[in-house]
Amino acid sequence: MKTYTLATDAGDISYTDTKRYFWMASLAYALIPFLGIGAHALFGHQAWLALPLFVAYVIGPILDWWLGEDENNPPEEIVPLLEEDPYYRLLPMLTVPLHFASLIGAAYWASTQALSWWGVLLLAVSAGIANGLGINTGHELGHKKTQLERSLAKIVLAVPAYGHFSIEHNRGHHRDVATPEDPASSRMGESIYKFARREIPGAFRRAWAIEDERLTRKGISVWSWENEILQSYAVTFTLQISLIATFGWLMIPFLAIHNFLAWWQLTSANYIEHYGLLRQKEPNGKYERCQPHHSWNSNHKYTNLVLFHLERHSDHHAHPTRRYQSLRNFKDVPRLPNGYNGMFPLAYVPPLWFRVMDPRLMALPHIDGDMTQVNVDPDKKDELYAKYGVAGLNGNMPTTEAA
Amino acid sequence: MSSVYECPGCGYQYNQDLGDEHEGFAPGTPFDELPEDWVCPDCSVRYKEDFQPLQ
Structure with missing residues (x-):
């Protein structure tokens, strides 16, 4: 493990990132459909194609429960060294081609093997789970200031046809988070199924409105190649039309399910990240700045490694351009009882979700x-x-x- | 009056001489003429009134 040391007037400050090499988990997770494909090839029964779902929704929550939480933070003085380390910068970029590989590999297997309808469905769902994580990679990259990282965000978001995400999220959600106006912040009493019907179209409309406003200021039509949403959609079109041309009409339902499943992963994350939390309006009519108590957090080790520390969500909203390896745990912020992979299935059963989360919400110190x-x-x-x-x-x- | 303003959250700088071409603000556009509901284009956390003059 690499140790960072900084000499200061008060003496040397040292920090070792014990998670350094474990961040590669996100590379492995991007390839999760191949786990099912490999098991199917090895053991012969198509039920093995369900293995990625088992890993995501059974093994994941168990690992989070078993490995527990990590509350360690890097010292603030060391953060610039961490941010400059090319190793950390490289990992999210390296996952980009892996998301293409996952979709193409799953599509190949779906169209070349003798599978019944549910075998194809399992492959589409597995690829959708992997590329929901692709949206997370796009999220990490899209928040950064370099042109290379922003371009890679548009490319990886193209895999699940969600190219409007960077604009919608960075310029819309981060501005409006934890307010009734935000389609990507869930409300107390709102089930995830009701939320999805508000979030998916609302996010789409907001992204286009923001991009239209920017291009209008530049005197350019929204239907131009400068439209960053259209740039990403062009990659989607090329990729997905090529898959249909190569593997046939089966790809139409396959891609529809894959795309929806990836969007659903994002919807699930948005649903749990700000449930019921509310910024207050100030006398000037603007909302108070986003505070750490406006996001739900988790320090669970496994899912944080897979998700590039997304679950340290309060610090992400306080400092959206801060890189994943530097995000901090804050004391006394809203906390989820498990990592995201454990909280998602809970959200899918609304009565259980309300029973667990509503009392937790009402008991928060600021509420x-x-x-x-x-x-x-x-x-x-x-x-x-x-x-x-x-x-x-x-x-x-x-x-x-x-x- | 200063011509460079900085976001206290993420360090984004708006320089009047350069404007912000990506955002559609031509070089020479004074900070005061940015929309009142403008937020930092890099972090979206800080409002226009949070920006600090640098020079």
Whole structure:
């Protein structure tokens, strides 16, 4: 393990990143469909194609529970050295071609093997899980300031046909996060299925509106090659049309399922990252700056390694351009009880999600039972005020809002 | 009046002489003329009024 040392007036400061080589987990995870393909080739039964799903949703949460949490932070003085280290910069870039390989490999296997419909489905879902992680790679790269990293973000986001993400996320979600206006921040009482119907079209519309505004300022039509959304979509078009031309009509449902599954991974992450959290409006009508208590966090080791520290979400929103290896754990921020792979299945069963998360939300120190501090689904407002407002944790309930 | 303003969060600098071509602000566009609801184009965390003059 590499140790960074900095000489200061107060003496030497040293830091060893114990996770340094484990960050390569994200490279392995990008190739997860090949785990199922390999097992199928070796053992013969197409049920083995479900192995990637088993790893994602059973092994992942168990590893997070078993390996536990890592609360270590690099010293602030060492952060510039970490940010400059080319090793860390290289890893997200190296995963970009692997996401192409995952989709092409799964498509090849789906069209060349004698599989029944559910074998093809498992392959499409596995590739979708891998390329949902591709959106995460695009997220890490798209936040950076170098042209190379921003271009690679557009390329990797093209694999699951989500090229509008960088603009939508960087310029839309980060500006509006934890407000009722943000289609990518979930509200208390809103199930993930209702959220997806608001988030997926809302994010698409916001990305196009932001890009249209930028290009209009430049006096350029939105239908030009300077449109960064269209640049990414052009890569998607080339890739996915080539797959249909090469492997036949089976690719149409295969790609539709793959794309949707990748989007669904993002929807799942967006759903759990800001559930119910609310920034307050200041007297000038603007929202308060995003604070650490406006994001849910997890320090679970395994999923943080796979996701480039995405789960240290408060620091990400405080410093969106900070690189993954430098993101910090903060004390006293909203915490999820498991990593993302454990929280996703919980979100897919809304009654369980509400049972686990609503009391946790209401007990946060800055909310402390006060419903006015919560981003509530308007359709569920009366019901939730009746449940938590009146008999809330401290009875701190605005009477005018009573059901 | 300063012609360079810096985002206190991420270090992005708006230089009036250079403008920001990518964002559609021509060279010579004063900081004051940027939209009032403008946020830092790199981090989107800081508002226009958070920017600090450098020179």
